[in-house]
Amino acid sequence: MHRFGEATRRVRIRRFASNASSYRVLVLGGGAGGQAVSSALSRRLGKGAVGVVEPASVHYYQPMWTFVGAGAKRFEESRKDMSDVMSSGVDWIKTAVTQFEPEKNRVATQDGKTISYEYLVVALGIQLDFHKVKGLAECVGKDGVSSNYSANTVRMTWKFLEDFKGGEALFTFPNTPIKCAGAPQKIMYLADDLWRKKGMRGNVNISYYSSLPVIFGAKKYAATLNQVAKCKDVNLNFRHNLVEVKGKSKEAIFENLDTQEKKTVKYDFMHVTPPMSPPDILKGSPLSDAVGWVDVDKETLQHKKYPNVFGIGDCTNVPTSKTAAAVAGQSGVLRENLLAAMRGQALTQKYDGYTSCPLPTSYGKLVLAEFDFNGEPLETFPVNQGKERRPFYFMKKDMMPFLYWNLLLKGRWKGPKMMRTLAHLGMNKR
């Protein structure tokens, strides 16, 4: 019997006979954060104690999409059936959550059911808002416009890059928080390298349009990336937000965020990073802050108002860069704090803001940015990670997927803190 077939048989998909059911821990979302937490907690609390509400049939390893868009990985390698990643110890409730009632310790779901809980973990990810840029939803995936951010469009990036005959190539960064803030420029560096290898870079004008005032938030890595962009002859345009795409005439309209002036730029290829926001069901919910992010303490990950509610990953207002690496760092903290809360003990684990952004700068080189809440480096290896390095590229491309599928999703990878201490022979301060 095929290994995945076996896993599929073991996962229990709950379809409730009555309209109500109850769990010790209910996890909302079966993405990176939901899987990491639910797997680990089900091992500690036993079978049937943890329920996961997740409507999707497929789980994607999204960090691979940069390489899929650049033709260095196949799309199929980034996906697995949800039943193959869901722990056999949890009940998978295959529907979407539609309403929160934290005063009554229960949620409502799309199939008209109510689920009660003792503890709730919210791991709903971030929403892609292609529709917020005029004309974008209609043309993304067609006529030279692509985005690595969606499973529906990532394969078109590679097709357009490969078929490109030269001209204007644009890469954008929106005026909202996004997941993996390095991804909008990663694909640009790989595209540059591809076109150089094909001997056609002289026919291409590459421009980066970002809403941010700088190339990257963490200063140490920004210094390297400014240099990389310069060497690659990339035109950098900061404080520019994409507000409209005219697919037929291949024109992108940007607003200068300082002067509000609009400028129209012709393109032959454009990689768009869409605006993003908290999932609609969180906006205005009792669990969310004024914007819609789940309102948690940035260190304990416990909800600021409801002590039996915790949040993890992209859907929270934890002020760090939204990545799977951050999810790893948060998952161990959340798990231990939630178990402590169950025992009536103080929450002692503190998340330090650890996040990571591996930035490939060509096919074969990568800057491994790792930093904390303040953008201060929290580097695992005892070398200068702000330099482009070859081993990091292969670590990201070939080792990270193994770590994600086999350790992170199973709740066995809490980030590289221990590795960092070992690699620095215990001499590191954090």
Ligand SMILES: Cc1cc2nc3c(=O)[nH]c(=O)nc-3n(C[C@H](O)[C@H](O)[C@H](O)COP(=O)(O)OP(=O)(O)OC[C@H]3O[C@@H](n4cnc5c(N)ncnc54)[C@H](O)[C@@H]3O)c2cc1C
């Ligand atoms: C192109 C790209 C490149 C990236 N590169 C990197 C990288 O190099 N390194 C890195 O660490 N991270 C990277 N990331 C970011 C990383 O993938 C995310 O930060 C990570 O997946 C966040 O995990 P999460 O659990 O918060 O959200 P997700 O993994 O997105 O999971 C959210 C889950 O919630 C489910 N859900 C949504 N609505 C509902 C509902 N109403 N009810 C129930 N379930 C619901 C969804 O179906 C989904 O399964 C990248 C992402 C992209 C797109």
